[in-house]
Amino acid sequence: MTKGPVRLDVAVSYAVPRAGVPAAQSFRKWVAAALAGRIREADLAIRIVDAPEGQALNRHYRGKDYATNVLSFPAEMPEGLPKGIKFPLLGDLVICAPVVAREAAEQGKPLAAHYAHLTVHGTLHLLGWDHEDDKEAEAMEQLEREILAGLGLPDPYAAERGD
Numbered sequence: 001m002t003k004g005p006v007r008l009d010v011a012v013s014y015a016v017p018r019a020g021v022p023a024a025q026s027f028r029k030w031v032a033a034a035l036a037g038r039i040r041e042a043d044l045a046i047r048i049v050d051a052p053e054g055q056a057l058n059r060h061y062r063g064k065d066y067a068t069n070v071l072s073f074p075a076e077m078p079e080g081l082p083k084g085i086k087f088p089l090l091g092d093l094v095i096c097a098p099v100v101a102r103e104a105a106e107q108g109k110p111l112a113a114h115y116a117h118l119t120v121h122g123t124l125h126l127l128g129w130d131h132e133d134d135k136e137a138e139a140m141e142q143l144e145r146e147i148l149a150g151l152g153l154p155d156p157y158a159a160e161r162g163d
Contacts, residue, residue, distance in 0.1 A: 007041035007088070008032055015049045016097045022115050030116045033147050034123035042090040044126065046119070054096030069099045070118040072125035093122040109156070113148075117156040120147050 010031050012024035027046050035042055049057070054067030061071065074091040095118060104114040121144055131137035145155050 008035065009043040009088075011043075011045045013045070013047045015047060015053060020101065020111060021048055021097055022112055026112065026115070027119055030119040030151070031123050033151050034120045035127075038127060039090075041088040043088045044090040044092060044123075046093045046095065048095050048097050051096060051098045054094065054099060057094055067096045067099050069103060070095050070122040072122045074126050074128075090123075091126040093119065093126070095119070095122070109154075113153050113156070116151060116153055117144065117148060120144055 008028065008031065010024070010028045012027050014021065031042075031044065031046075051067040054071075055065065057071055058068050059065045061073070062068075071094040072091065073094070075089040077089075095115070100114055100118060101111060103109075104111045107114070121140075124140060124143065129136075129140045129143070131140050141157055145157065148154070148156060
């Protein structure tokens with residue numbers, strides 16, 4: 001665990017109308033919460049997209065022909081960096097606004113809370129967290145709950161468990 005504030009550079013771009021989509025400041029706050037105590041500095045980009053772009057990216061990179069809520073693209077470090085040198089580049093997140101809005105409505109969640117959850121979830125993927133098996137999924141979900149609780153947000157998985 002690292003101590004102290006995170007030096008963070010988060011570039012947020014909007015490829016959709018801004019109505020209903022959180023401000024860049026909110027995305028930065030959510031990323032900072034996900035990184036706190038885990039990394040000292042990070043540069044990442046977040047792009048908010050529409051369904052056709054989200055579907056095209058998901059099809060190209062994951063072979064799945066539908067728009068998904070969040071895609072994480074960890075940075076690939078250049079070969080030949082001296083041992084121990086770490087690039088602050090963390091990677092990119094792509095968040096599909098219409099999918100997030102639809103899911104929030106279907107799940108009865110506040111839209112901003114769902115954006116926060118998906119931003120935290122995607123950021124943890126950039127750090128190497130995954131949910132390929134039940135044990136990994138449980139650990140990642142618990143960490144997401146803790147981070148979101150620290151932001152004053154509810155457990156995003158409560159409805160799935162019937163809480």
